[in-house]
Amino acid sequence: MISYGQHQFPGKLFVVEGTDGSGKSTQLALLYQWLKAEGYPVFFSEWNSSSLVKDTTKRAKKRHLFTPATFSLLHATDFADRTERDIIPPLKAGAIVLADRYIYTAFARDVARGCERSWVRDVYSFAVKPTMAFFFRAPLNIAIDRIVSGRPNLKYYEAGMDVGWADDPEESFTIFQGKILEEYDRMVSEFGLTVIDASRSIERQQREMRMLIGPHLNKQKRVRSN
Amino acid sequence: MQFYGTPLPGVEKQEDYPGKLIVIEGTDGVGRSTHIALLRTWLESRGHAVLDTGMTRSILAGRGIKEAKTGHTLGRLTMQLFYATDFIDRLENEMLPALRAGFVVLTDRYIYSAIARAELRNIESHWIRSIYGMALVPDAIFYLRIGTAQQLGERLLSSGRGFDYWESGMDLHLGQDFYDSFIEYQKRMLKVFDRMTNEYGFHVLNASRSVRSVAADLRKAVIKVLDEPAPSAEDKVSVMPPLRDKTTPAKPTSNLVDLNKKALP
Numbered sequence: 001m002i003s004y005g006q007h008q009f010p011g012k013l014f015v016v017e018g019t020d021g022s023g024k025s026t027q028l029a030l031l032y033q034w035l036k037a038e039g040y041p042v043f044f045s046e047w048n049s050s051s052l053v054k055d056t057t058k059r060a061k062k063r064h065l066f067t068p069a070t071f072s073l074l075h076a077t078d079f080a081d082r083t084e085r086d087i088i089p090p091l092k093a094g095a096i097v098l099a100d101r102y103i104y105t106a107f108a109r110d111v112a113r114g115c116e117r118s119w120v121r122d123v124y125s126f127a128v129k130p131t132m133a134f135f136f137r138a139p140l141n142i143a144i145d146r147i148v149s150g151r152p153n154l155k156y157y158e159a160g161m162d163v164g165w166a167d168d169p170e171e172s173f174t175i176f177q178g179k180i181l182e183e184y185d186r187m188v189s190e191f192g193l194t195v196i197d198a199s200r201s202i203e204r205q206q207r208e209m210r211m212l213i214g215p216h217l218n219k220q221k222r223v224r225s226n
Numbered sequence: 227m228q229f230y231g232t233p234l235p236g237v238e239k240q241e242d243y244p245g246k247l248i249v250i251e252g253t254d255g256v257g258r259s260t261h262i263a264l265l266r267t268w269l270e271s272r273g274h275a276v277l278d279t280g281m282t283r284s285i286l287a288g289r290g291i292k293e294a295k296t297g298h299t300l301g302r303l304t305m306q307l308f309y310a311t312d313f314i315d316r317l318e319n320e321m322l323p324a325l326r327a328g329f330v331v332l333t334d335r336y337i338y339s340a341i342a343r344a345e346l347r348n349i350e351s352h353w354i355r356s357i358y359g360m361a362l363v364p365d366a367i368f369y370l371r372i373g374t375a376q377q378l379g380e381r382l383l384s385s386g387r388g389f390d391y392w393e394s395g396m397d398l399h400l401g402q403d404f405y406d407s408f409i410e411y412q413k414r415m416l417k418v419f420d421r422m423t424n425e426y427g428f429h430v431l432n433a434s435r436s437v438r439s440v441a442a443d444l445r446k447a448v449i450k451v452l453d454e455p456a457p458s459a460e461d462k463v464s465v466m467p468p469l470r471d472k473t474t475p476a477k478p479t480s481n482l483v484d485l486n487k488k489a490l491p
Contacts, residue, residue: 001303001350052304056290065286068235069314069360074287077307084301119232122356126303 005129011091012216013128015102017184018136019177020158021146022198023205027136028100030206031213035096039222043090047101050081061157068113071157075106076123087128094221103127104135104187112179113163131216134209135188138198140181144174230337231359234318245325246451247362249336252370253415254393255382256433257440261370262332264441265448269330274452277324280334284315295392302347302397309340310357317361325362330452337361338426342418346411347398366451367426368444369419370433375412377434379405 014031016024028044035042048057057074060066066074090097103124110120138146148154154169156162160176161169187193194212196205227233227241250258250265259280266276282288291308294300300308321331337358344354372378382389389404391397395411396404423430431443449456 001348001353003350003353050304052294052300053290053308055293056287060286065315067314067318069318070286070311073307073311073314073357077304077311080303080307081301084304085299114235116232116235119356119359122353123307125350125353 001126003125004127007088007091007128009088009091009128010094011097012131012220013087013091013097013099014213015099015104015130015133016136017102017104017133017193018198019138019140019143019180019184021143021150022136022138023146023202024134024136024198025100026202027134027196027205027209028098030202031209032098034210035098038217040217040220041090041093041095041223043086043095043097045082045086045097045099047099047105048075048078050078050085052081053078061155064156064162066157066162068110068115068163071113071162072106072110072115072120072123075110079103079106079124080126083127091128096217096220099130102130102133104133104184104191104193107187108180108183111183112176113160132212133191133193134196135184135193136196136198136205137184140174140178142199144177148173228363229359230361230363231356234314234322234360237322243322243325244328245331246366247321247325247331247333247364248448248451249333249338249364249367250370251335251338251367251419251428252433253372253378253412253419254390255378255385255387256370256372257381257437258334258370260437261441261444262334264437265332265444268445269332269448272454275324275327275329276332277320277329278332278334279316279320281309281339282312284312285319286315287312302349306340306344306347306349306354307357309343313337313340313358314360321362333364336364336367338367338419338422338428342415342422345418346395346414366447367428368447369423369428369430370440371419371430372416372433375409375416378412379408382408 016028018024032042032044048054053074057078060070060074087097087099106124107117107120111117148170154173156169159169159173161172163172163176165175166172184193188195196208198205227237227239227243229239233239250262252258262278262280266278269276282291287308291312294305294308321333324331341351341354341358345351372381389408391404393411394404394408395414396407398407398411400410401407419428422428429447431440431447433440446456
């Protein structure tokens, strides 16, 4: 088993991270369009998307079967399947892989839920280290407003209701997101995350991302040249 | 409570439980389920409440694992984590509550089989041990040990189960067919178990003997774990209903064969 930081692949892996409502998925979609237009082979991989694990996760969420430990492990199972299936093969083939959420999401959420920091890091030590990991940092109140106004009903695990901080979903969600943000902030130096100020305009954030990614694309192969 | 590594989130290490956690380990086909069934009946007849559990029986992940195993697309890391999810779900929702309520928990396999399988698939030993660090250190671990992989193969045949893709380690491409692969895989498995015997303090029982004598030894050892007086004469192991009556002559088959069949769901 090859552990974090030791993989050597010709492809590149860019990931976006951040609290819900930070706008990271929008930015990744724009990046995807740009790389495609430039002629690079691009693959997209999303958190919680393994077809092998999906039914189990869905059922567990619906029936409230998770504890912090099993929530962590089942998401790690999902991530392992994606790593073995969707991430490593394209990287070996020299493609660009874009990931919407990566191991840092697990580190932030699972630790906020009460799992031990070192244990969660050990569980995910098989992950490929990203070429760059962008952390879209939005002030807590902005992120919460974006989510709460868009979706009146917060989901049970999304709001961290399972941990029992508060009976009111919105209050629980606020506490949970605060803890998550704290974990992200401490990961910036631990993992060298690239912080993007998510309170600025979409265009400006995208320009900054493209500028930062550019130097990593020098030797990348293209499926067609422009 | 004593854990192998990082404790379960939300559990106080200082907490103690009145129950006993007893593990029956061993490679495929050594008769683990037979012995658990016998132990359970016997313990219940002595007034103990018993919970028995085993791999892939969790409400959370059991079905998902079984489905994933029917296709051959389950990667080796994914498989380990899926099993770990199943294990922790059973630990938190079955074993721990039962131990707190004073049950004797009999578990068919524990983390050792999972670690052995991972090791045979070249998975980093620190990684898999760290994941299973959340496991409680059991009160006793009985390892039903059989001498050779060939013996295991014979038992499997006599039980009528035949060879399973994963039990034969077919994903490791060790042999031309299920039989060759099974023998090589189980040979390696026996080696890993031998290595783990000291590491984890297995109580080794020679499982090449008759069910009756293995069961008798198990009872003696379990009595010690439960801190009870030795079994009396009327506790003598009777593992079978009477084999013959006036009209039917004794069958030439051994006890073992019939028992294994009986233990099948």
